[in-house]
Amino acid sequence: MADNMKELKFLIAIWTTNLQSAMEYRAAFLTQVIGMMANNFIYFAIWIIFFDRFKDVRGWGVNDMYVTFGVLASAFGLVSLLFGNAFTLSDIIAKGRLDYYLSLPRPVLLHTIASRTIASGMGDFIYGFISYGLSGYFTWDGLARYVLATLLAATVFASFLILTQSLAFWFGMMTNFSSLALNAMLTFGIYPITLFDSYAKLILFTLIPAALMGAVPAEFIRAFSWESLGQLLLGAIGFLTLAIFIFNRGLRRYESGSAIQIEV
Amino acid sequence: MKKYWSIFQITLINSLAYPGELVGRSLMIIPFMWIFYQLWKVTFSAAGADAGAISGLTLRDTLWYLMLAETIELGRPPIARTMSENVKDGSIAYILNKPYDFLLYQFSTAMGETIFRAMLNAVFGGLTVWWLVGMPNHPEGFLIALPAILGAWVLHFCINAMIGLSAFVVEDVSAFTWIYQKLAFIFGGMLIPLDFYPQWLQTLAKFLPFSSAIYGPSRLFVTPTAEFFINVMSLQLAWIFALTILLTVVYRRGLTQLTVNGG
Numbered sequence: 093m094a095d096n097m098k099e100l101k102f103l104i105a106i107w108t109t110n111l112q113s114a115m116e117y118r119a120a121f122l123t124q125v126i127g128m129m130a131n132n133f134i135y136f137a138i139w140i141i142f143f144d145r146f147k148d149v150r151g152w153g154v155n156d157m158y159v160t161f162g163v164l165a166s167a168f169g170l171v172s173l174l175f176g177n178a179f180t181l182s183d184i185i186a187k188g189r190l191d192y193y194l195s196l197p198r199p200v201l202l203h204t205i206a207s208r209t210i211a212s213g214m215g216d217f218i219y220g221f222i223s224y225g226l227s228g229y230f231t232w233d234g235l236a237r238y239v240l241a242t243l244l245a246a247t248v249f250a251s252f253l254i255l256t257q258s259l260a261f262w263f264g265m266m267t268n269f270s271s272l273a274l275n276a277m278l279t280f281g282i283y284p285i286t287l288f289d290s291y292a293k294l295i296l297f298t299l300i301p302a303a304l305m306g307a308v309p310a311e312f313i314r315a316f317s318w319e320s321l322g323q324l325l326l327g328a329i330g331f332l333t334l335a336i337f338i339f340n341r342g343l344r345r346y347e348s349g350s351a352i353q354i355e356v
Numbered sequence: 357m358k359k360y361w362s363i364f365q366i367t368l369i370n371s372l373a374y375p376g377e378l379v380g381r382s383l384m385i386i387p388f389m390w391i392f393y394q395l396w397k398v399t400f401s402a403a404g405a406d407a408g409a410i411s412g413l414t415l416r417d418t419l420w421y422l423m424l425a426e427t428i429e430l431g432r433p434p435i436a437r438t439m440s441e442n443v444k445d446g447s448i449a450y451i452l453n454k455p456y457d458f459l460l461y462q463f464s465t466a467m468g469e470t471i472f473r474a475m476l477n478a479v480f481g482g483l484t485v486w487w488l489v490g491m492p493n494h495p496e497g498f499l500i501a502l503p504a505i506l507g508a509w510v511l512h513f514c515i516n517a518m519i520g521l522s523a524f525v526v527e528d529v530s531a532f533t534w535i536y537q538k539l540a541f542i543f544g545g546m547l548i549p550l551d552f553y554p555q556w557l558q559t560l561a562k563f564l565p566f567s568s569a570i571y572g573p574s575r576l577f578v579t580p581t582a583e584f585f586i587n588v589m590s591l592q593l594a595w596i597f598a599l600t601i602l603l604t605v606v607y608r609r610g611l612t613q614l615t616v617n618g619g
Binding site for chain 2: 141
């Protein structure tokens with residue numbers, strides 16, 4: 093317990109430093125945040141146009157899209173803000189940049205992924221709440237479920253990133269595969285789940301767990317159910333455990349490039 | 357012009373230096389086309405148009421339209437980001453003092469990077485769509501749309517270069533590139549063909565340069581008529597002319613604002 097508190101204090105210290113560092117360039121920070129929110133608004137307009145013309149996709153309407161897109165954006169934003177290096181973990185591994193983290197007395201994975209903040213993530217995170225507010229499903233207890241669902245969806249998403257990017261321990265540079273996996277996760281997460289047959293749904297709960305980042309959290313937010321909460325909890329715990337296991341297994345194979353590096 | 361042709365050739369050959377990278381990047385179009393197929397299959401079915409057409413497009417037309425739209429979009433290199441990086445790391449100083457025109461140099465490298473990238477996207481995207489809905493109704497449409505596809509990349513270059521030049525003032529241009537991309541998604545008809553839009557939005561979108569860069573060539577591919585060809589090409593050439601002049605003016609003004617970092 094004392095160890096956990098120590099790591100939590102350490103994480104908070106890193107996040108504070110990252111945020112202060114990002115805020116140092118205030119204009120750039122605000123441009124990124126506002127730019128990302130505008131970007132999301134414009135992207136979502138496509139779905140408004142679509143549902144204005146075609147009304148619904150197998151019972152899935154524009155209001156459902158607001159919630160799904162919102163929770164996905166908030167979860168994505170949260171991971172970008174708090175664990176920005178999860179997006180580039182494969183590069184860090186392949187280029188031997190784990191040396192720096194290995195030489196310090198802190199959990200390697202946690203320290204590595206928390207060491208970068210992507211400022212635009214703040215825009216995604218805030219936008220998600222606005223999207224939920226506009227969905228027509230807003231209630232105060234729904235908001236509490238939104239926060240919980242965002243945390244669990246972010247856990248699944250971060251775990252998925254760690255899992256796919258840790259393959260770099262075995263296969264070296266794999267920027268293309270990483271971006272393919274990321275794009276697949278986000279694309280499948282945004283589209284209505286009612287589009288997919290049972291085989292595709294099986295993939296969306298396991299191989300590319302996009303359903304646990306979009307459709308299932310959205311279902312839980314709209315109305316509480318033990319089933320959707322159970323799926324989310326099981327998914328978050330399962331994928332996180334697997335991600336940590338794979339990273340630690342890979343770490344045994346890690347070879348330092350002995351390059352001189354400075355982490356700033 | 358010989359030196360720009362040489363720059364184009366060098367970049368073209370360079371783009372083949374890492375075939376794994378090139379192929380890997382192009383595979384992304386496969387899940388996109390598959391998910392588009394799922395969405396539009398359900399939508400056409402719900403609209404009672406399984407074998408018919410919505411606003412003049414069948415399911416097969418829609419999928420081939422989207423394949424070409426994605427090919428154009430995924431094929432173009434991130435010019436604005438490259439120019440922004442050049443400004444941020446100071447390497448712009450070495451590019452500006454070389455004996456070539458900065459914009460023509462950027463254009464030659466952009467086209468060199470685009471060709472194989474787009475070809476592979478078209479191959480993977482085309483094979484996926486062929487497997488899902490069959491061959492296009494007008495395979496010859498690809499050749500007829502080819503000038504419009506090249507024009508689309510010129511248009512994309514003009515707009516992206518202008519965004520890139522804004523790095524001379526603001527340094528980081530990522531927010532502008534995101535917004536441009538999403539405007540191109542909406543007004544270019546990249547995820548939904550413009551024909552499915554409400555009439556007022558169609559009229560507005562078809563006039564803007566985004567539609568000349570995505571909708572025009574893609575629709576020409578599935579409806580390759582002489583009349584439509586003339587419409588698409590004349591609007592596209594008008595936009596290329598206007599944006600080239602604007603880009604030249606912006607570049608000249610931008611040079612006076614540039615601050616070189618390090619170098």
